[in-house]
Amino acid sequence: MGDSAVADLTQALDTSNMTSSKIRVGAVQAEPVWLDLQGSVEKTIGIIKQAARDGVQVLGFAEVSIPGYPWAIWTKSVVENTELIHRYMANSLARVSPEMDRIRAAIKEAGIFVVLGYSEREGASLYIAQSFIDTTGEIIHHRRKIKPTHVERSIWGDGQADSLKSVVDTPFGKVGALNCWEHLQPLLRYYEYSQGVQIHVAGWPPMFPDPDPKELKWPYHETDVANLLTSQFLAIEGQAFVLVATQVVTEANLEKLNMAGGFPLFKVPGGGFSMIFGPDGRPLATALPAGEEGILTADIDLADIDYAKGMIDTVGHYSRPDLLSLNVNSKPAKIVTEME
Template sequence: MTTIKVGAVQAEPVWFDLQGSVEKTISYIKKAGADGVNVLGFPEVFIPGYPWRIFTTPVVQNTEFFQQYIQNSMPRDGPEMARICEAVKEAGIFVVLGYSERDGGSLYITQSFINPEGKIILTRRKLKPTHVERSIWGDAQADSLTCVVDSPFGKIGGLNCWEHLQPLLRYYEYSQGVQVHIAGWPPMFDPQSKPGWFNQTNVGNTVPCQNMAIEGVCFVVVTTQVVTEKNYELLKLKGVPEMFDPIPGTKGNTPGGGGFAMIFGPDGQPLAEPLEKNEEGILTAVIDLKAIDGVKQWLDVVGHYSRPDLLSLNVNKVPAAQVNAMK
């Protein structure tokens, strides 16, 4: 099957509410199945939402919030995940789900790859949480370097957020033969004039995804969260113009925002009309995987367009363990 329909979720989470987030996730899975989508991507930590307040308020003001956040994060093998997997099976689609994973007393930024039979065939964690994200989430181990799986709809890959800015990680994904890549992102806003924040904007994070489509010669499905005006205060986004200014009436912004979902072809061309940055929905495109071959004839960075005798990548594929039994 080479002609498939892909979908990018652009939606607002049910903020910091595990059960509400699961219900909304299932509703999008059902909607995608009814619309004939074959491969559906969800944003980074869509369950239970990206806590922008960790960047805009001091850690000491977030102590109670951290407790709420861990209590509303989702174990990969709990009843909530079982419900999601059942919904995927009923819809008959392939899903890459972004969520905050609870593992004992620790959290990880996680993607689970769920096949049309409702089976999780891969779970990977973000290798390195970014900046203040490290106050909540831990690092992944070597098993999360695997980021591409086989499916009835081609080889599906996925990374979260600034993993797209790690060139060695991108290159390793290309070596795994990715054809359709799911890029999970939190809400990001319009660039402001203050230097140093460009990469923390919708523009600064769309460009690496478009580059990945060209560089890796694959289809890239960019999926993002949005924030409605009523939840600015909940996420502590009001009055932070140094970073972004989502307040209505300033710099041309409309109420709400953060969404920049898009689908790029292997030549870097956009394949869908974007949603409004404050609009919820599923961006879709019908793609033909055979188009990859025509471009790879020109550019295959892990094949004929490489020089492994001069430049190569070393990979440690063995996860470290906290506890080892002595012999």
């Protein structure tokens, strides 16, 4: 065997910078500091510090945990939400900002890996974003929800092709993440599996139980149970550990959210449905009450993934690329191209 072949083999075998296959993971269930960027940063830092005290090494936050999910976009008109969205824009988080620097510094001090979900402001546009922040406090990957759902499109823009990458190498294995109904995009899930995800962060807004149909006709796929099942299915289909991170809503904040007067779907305090699933879909933590804040934790062993992979490897021995395959455009579009 030649030197180049030996080098290639060595590189192939060195597939991870993992320190150990045994990891403690955490999924956040918390109420945002609604529409308050500075308050959100403070609370985020507090959660990171608590996770470190709990021995968590990989921590997942909910979709747009900063500055919270503006639920009134589903229940009120654009005109009725004008001031809400104006304030929401002003309190969304820029990826490059003093506020993000404070969060990054807290993560560095804690020495943990974090997937942070937030409403990202870039210029005058907003995006549903996830930053992958390593133990040194560096943002090693950043992605945006590639297609906001339904009325979300009136507030947040689309992620570009660079957001298709959803998995990074860390000392704790390959960590991936998607937001909300990105979990219902089968090709996006499949592409994540092809990136070798081992620990997946599923970020969600507050979701609630199926309401009484006499009070409100509501689609079942927009309930906490349905979206928890969606997250669990990713664990089964992708043979990955899944950290479901969610938000809580309390009655005291309904007016701030332009939800005063109640809404048949809302059961407050409520909205939380955080969980941790194993690579065969088994729940690995005890759920918190829907209105309670906390960090769910589980001690996992990445070697256990092989128990599931031995039976089904969706992008390996259980695939048929000769019959079915996926084409991916990885080059983001540009708003301006300079002509030479």
